[in-house]
Amino acid sequence: MAMVSIPANTSAILLDIEGTTTPITFVKDILFPYIKDHLEEHLSAHWEEDECKQDVHLLKKQVEEDLRLNRACAQHVLDQSVHTDEEKAIREVVDNVLWQMASDRKTPALKQLQGHMWRAAYAAGRIKGEVYQDVVPSIRRWRRQGLKVYIYSSGSVEAQKLLFGYSVEGDLLDLFDGHFDTNIGAKVESKSYERIAERIGCPPEEIMFLTDVTREAKAAEDAGVNVVVVVRPGNMELTEEEKLHYNLITTFSQLEVIDSA
Numbered sequence: 001m002a003m004v005s006i007p008a009n010t011s012a013i014l015l016d017i018e019g020t021t022t023p024i025t026f027v028k029d030i031l032f033p034y035i036k037d038h039l040e041e042h043l044s045a046h047w048e049e050d051e052c053k054q055d056v057h058l059l060k061k062q063v064e065e066d067l068r069l070n071r072a073c074a075q076h077v078l079d080q081s082v083h084t085d086e087e088k089a090i091r092e093v094v095d096n097v098l099w100q101m102a103s104d105r106k107t108p109a110l111k112q113l114q115g116h117m118w119r120a121a122y123a124a125g126r127i128k129g130e131v132y133q134d135v136v137p138s139i140r141r142w143r144r145q146g147l148k149v150y151i152y153s154s155g156s157v158e159a160q161k162l163l164f165g166y167s168v169e170g171d172l173l174d175l176f177d178g179h180f181d182t183n184i185g186a187k188v189e190s191k192s193y194e195r196i197a198e199r200i201g202c203p204p205e206e207i208m209f210l211t212d213v214t215r216e217a218k219a220a221e222d223a224g225v226n227v228v229v230v231v232r233p234g235n236m237e238l239t240e241e242e243k244l245h246y247n248l249i250t251t252f253s254q255l256e257v258i259d260s261a
């Protein structure tokens with residue numbers, strides 16, 4: 001097993017979730033189908049509640065933004081406060097959410113609603129967050145070596161905390177020093193990594209980002225962050241050029257801290 005060094009000046013490890021800590025199949029075959037199967041029921045049950053109203057309001061704002069930028073989109077998200085036909089309004093929200101999911105969009109509006117829906121399923125024990133076996137021991141080792149560990153995922157911070165709080169390995173939230181989602185910016189934009197460095201309180205060069213997606217790796221690299229690309233079963237194939245360019249690992253155990261002592 002080829003080892004990859006964590007540079008001695010590193011103070012924080014930043015982890016992606018889907019395809020990095022967690023199998024893509026967990027997200028695609030369990031989390032996303034849960035939303036599709038329960039969306040209409042969830043909206044009907046909570047339509048009059050403040051949280052649901054805020055979720056719908058955010059979706060509506062996203063539609064307005066998409067229209068402003070001429071993005072093709074399912075345009076019908078109505079403000080339920082002015083709509084009289086609740087069933088029709090719910091149907092339109094369902095259409096918009098399903099359209100966003102089919103396009104694998106990562107908008108904060110979509111991710112916030114998903115997080116709220118998963119909460120009930122995790123709390124009832126119907127879903128448990130999956131993590132690869134090498135993840136927990138490696139994070140514990142890095143922490144013992146003085147590194148901070150953060151999550152940066154397109155999933156909302158709430159969804160991240162549910163996944164790790166109700167995981168197959170129990171409550172893992174104490175492994176993390178903080179969480180970031182797309183409220184700090186998209187994962188494919190380098191500015192997001194600069195903001196994260198600022199929030200963590202260290203220069204980008206002291207952060208190592210682990211992800212399966214090379215567009216995210218490139219954005220992080222452009223910000224000065226060190227990057228390792230994680231190759232897990234079912235992750236997107238890398239090009240030959242990408243394989244040569246990036247440090248690759250198939251398990252977190254391959255990452256070793258260079259001891260400065």
Ligand SMILES: CSCCC(=O)C(=O)COP(=O)(O)O
Nearest residue numbers: 016017018153154155159160
């Ligand atoms: C964190 S829970 C669900 C994951 C999700 O919704 C998602 O979009 C995965 O994105 P990632 O940035 O972790 O690859």
Ligand SMILES: [Mg+2]
Nearest residue numbers: 016018019212
């Ligand atoms: Mg990922």
